[in-house]
Structures are given as C-alpha cells and as structure tokens.
Amino acid sequence: MKLLVKAPAKINLSLDVLRKREDGYHDVRMIMTTIDLADRLELTELAENRIEIVSHNRYVPDDQRNLAYQAAKLIKERYGVQKGVSIVIEKTIPVAAGLAGGSSDAAATLRGLNKLWKLGLSAEELAKIGAEIGSDVSFCVYGGTAIATGRGEQIEHIPAPPPCWVILAKPQIGVSTADVYRNLKADHVAHPDVDKMIQSIEQGDYEGICSSVGNVLEEVTFSMHPEVEHIKEQMKRFGADAVLMSGSGPTVFGIVRHDSRMHRIYNGLKGFCEQVYAVRMLGEREKLE
Template sequence: MLVMEKAPAKINLSLDVLNKREDGYHDVEMVMTTIDLADRLEFRELSADKIQLSLESRYVPSDERNLAYKAAALFKETYKINKGVHIRIDKSIPVSAGLAGGSADAAAVLRGLNRLWQMDISLTELADLGAQLGADIAFCVYSKTAIAKGYGELIEFLPAPPACWVVIARPDIGVSSYTVFDQINLPELEHPDTKEVLEALNEGNFSKLCNHLGNALEPITFSMHPEVAKLKEAMRLAGAEGVMMSGSGPTVFGLMKHHRKALRIYNSMRGFCKDVQLIRMLG
C-alpha cells in the first residue's frame, strides 16, 4: 500500500513574542497561513519493524536527527505500532528558511502514518502529539489559516486570507530560529498589531492586511544578516503591496493582488537573489 501526503510551507502574517516561560520557551502569538509550495511524502509499509527515511538533500539528515523520523518514532511509540515504514521525502521547501519545512514534513508524517495504518486518529490528537516535537508542528498538522499561541501549540482557526499572489525570495543563507530567539530582549521588542491583522482577515480586507503585516523578530535577524533587510527593502521598492520576513528568516515574501504585478516583481527580485518563486496563497 502506498500513501502520499503533501506538506505545505507556511508564512507568518504576524509574529509576536510575549514573554519567556520557565521551561525556556517563549510565549508567542503568530498568525500563519499556507502557501502553494510543498514537500511531498510517500509511505510504504515494511516487513521489518524499523523506520527508513530517504531524501535527496545534502542539508537534511536521513536518520533520527530528522524531525520527520522523530515524528514517525513518536507515532509508533505512542500507539504501540510494531510495524516498519519507508518514508520518501521529495523536498521543495528550502531548509532553515522560516517556512517550517521540517515541521511541515513531521506533520505530514503523522497524517500519513495515520492513513497508512488506518488508525482513524483525529487531527486534534495528532496536533497535540506533534506539539511534543516542535512549536510549528501543531499548526502544520491542520495546514489552514490560524493564530498560534502558547509556544505555538494552541491553535485557533481564522478565515483564509483574500486570494492573492506571493513572491518569496530567499538569500543563500540559513538562519537558526534558536539563535534568533536566544537574542531576544523583550523590553526592546517592537510588537506587531496582531488585532488589526485579525480584523483584516475577518473582513477579507487585502489592503488592511498588507498594511499591518508585522514580525517582532525582523530587527534581530536583520542585525545578524543585513542582506535580509536589503532584500525586504528591494521587494518593497519593487512595489509589493505587503512585505515581511517569514518566521526567523531569512525568507522574505511579498503579497500582490494581481498576477501581472506579481510577475513583474518576481522578475525584479531575480536580480537580487537566485531563489525566487511566484506562488499562490493557500490558507
């Protein structure tokens, strides 16, 4: 039996950090949605009780260090599954890019194994399970538009953003979210107006959404990697209607209502970095 799962990337429409918890995590408030950029996973049952992971990426390990492998191991342990599985990952989401590629893969593993072994486990339970491994996995299990609170495990669904085009541009660097969060100085953070972002989604107001995109981590990543700030400014000057860094970076995205303008900005940004894509919003 072959089971296939799609693992869409996410972008942040708002990212705020509220405080640091006693367990070392930060309480966050993140409005996120998905975009039409995805990894694809295939699952086949093995006769031997083991996990095999295969993918072609020199940047991603194919052993127990991989978040997808950890998700499979946690699923087997939690539900006492004495069967093996081979998981093939076709990577399209860049690594360490602020697009939750690893979390999306882990979430897809939970959904895929649920189908492969016909467990009939709810998405809510899978999201709770995934939250044990990483902050974005609960959101990625659902892959809708939502606000995530706590350290990312508390999910409330929101209306999808108005239909639009997204240009994503990524400089040839990787950014560790752990490094960025370690540099947070809470009294100095500039907090986005999350309330306005929520209102824009509820109203279906594209202009209002673009005008209130906000990411409290931008100044930290910009100070560490000035090329990310330059990329954002270049996209703004090119005419994108809303521009922001996703997650802890380094990917910058721009939102455009019309395809002709999006295509022009896409071509313009290709002069600044190699990894530029023009895609649709999902959510």
C-alpha cells in the same frame, strides 16, 4: 501499501513574542497561513520494524534529527505499531528558511501514518502529538489560517485571507532560530498589531492585512544578517503591497494581487537571489481522509 502526502509551507502574517518562559521557550502570538509551496512525501509500509528516511537533498538528515523520523518513531511507540515505514521526502520548501518545511514534513508523516496504519486518530489528537515534536507541527497538521499562542502549539482557526500571490525570496544563508530568540529583547521592540491583523482577515480586508503585517524577530535577524533586510527593501522597491520576513528568517515574502506585478517582482528578485518562488496563498485547512 504506498501513500503520497503533501506538506505545504507556512508564512507568518504577524508574529509577536510576549515573554520568555521559565521552560526556556517564549510565549508567542502569531498568525500563520499555508501557501502553495509544498514538499511531497511518499510513505511505504515495510515488513521490517524500522524507519527509513530517503531524500536527495544533502541538507535533509536521514536519521533521528529529521522531524519526519521523530514523528514516525513517536506514533509507532505511542500506538505499539510493529511495522516499519520508508519515507521518501521530495523537498521543494527551502531548508532552514522560516517556512516550517521540517515541521510540515513531520505533520504530513503523522497524517499519512494515521491513514496507512488505520489508527483512526482525529486532527486534534495528531496536533497534540505534533506539539511534542516541535512548536509549528501542531499548526501544520491542520494547515489553513490560525492564531497560534503558547509556544506556537495552541491553535485557533480563523478564515482564509483573500486570494493573492506570495513571492518568496531566500538568501543563501541559514538562520539559527535559537540564536534569534536568544538575541531578542522582547521589552524593547515594536510589537505588531496582531488584533488588527485578525480583524482584517475576518473581514476579508486585503488593504488592512497589508497594513498590519509585522514580525518582532525582523530587527534581530536584520542586525545579524543585513542581506535579509536588503531583500526586503528590494521587494518593496519592486512594488509588493506588503513585505515581511517569515518566522526567524531568512526568507522574505511579499504579497500582491495582480499577475503583472507578481511577474515584475519575481523577475526583479531573480536577478540577485537564487531561490525565488511565486505561489498562491492557500489558507484553507487540510482534510483528514
């Protein structure tokens, strides 16, 4: 049996870090939403009891470092599944970009294997398993738009933001999330107004959303990689309604409502940044089949 599963990327409309925890993680409060930029996974059941990862992207590991591999291994062990699976990952989401590509692949693997192996697990049960793999996996199991707290695994769903275009630009660098958090001084940064963002989304207030975007990690990533800040400035100059770095970077996104402005920003950025995408905001939850 063969199954195709979509794994959409996410952006952070607001990202605040409250404190460092005793377990080494940070307590966060952030608003995440899915966008129409997605990897595609093909899951094929194998008679042999093994997990196989196939990808033509040289940056995607094909062993236990891959989060989709970890998801398959965890669900196999947890539910005593004696069959194997081949997971072909067709990457569209840039790797190590702050867009949760690896986490979304893991979440898609959980959703897909739940169906392939007829496990009958609820989204909540899958999200709980996902939290053991990585902080963003729980959100990616659900998709949609949500407030994420704790280390990112506690999810509270909110309505989708108003429809708009999202233009993403990723410079040719990788950013270590661990390094960014290590260099963050949570007591000495300007914290975004997460409550105002929630209120604006719930009211469908596009202008309020644009004026409330904020990411406490920007300052740290900008100091480590000035080219990320340069992309943000260019995107503003080209006329995006709001511009923000997603996650720990290095991807920067801008949001606009009008097609003509989207094309202008997209074409302007293509001049000096190789990886540029223009996609719609999704914001709606995944449905378990």
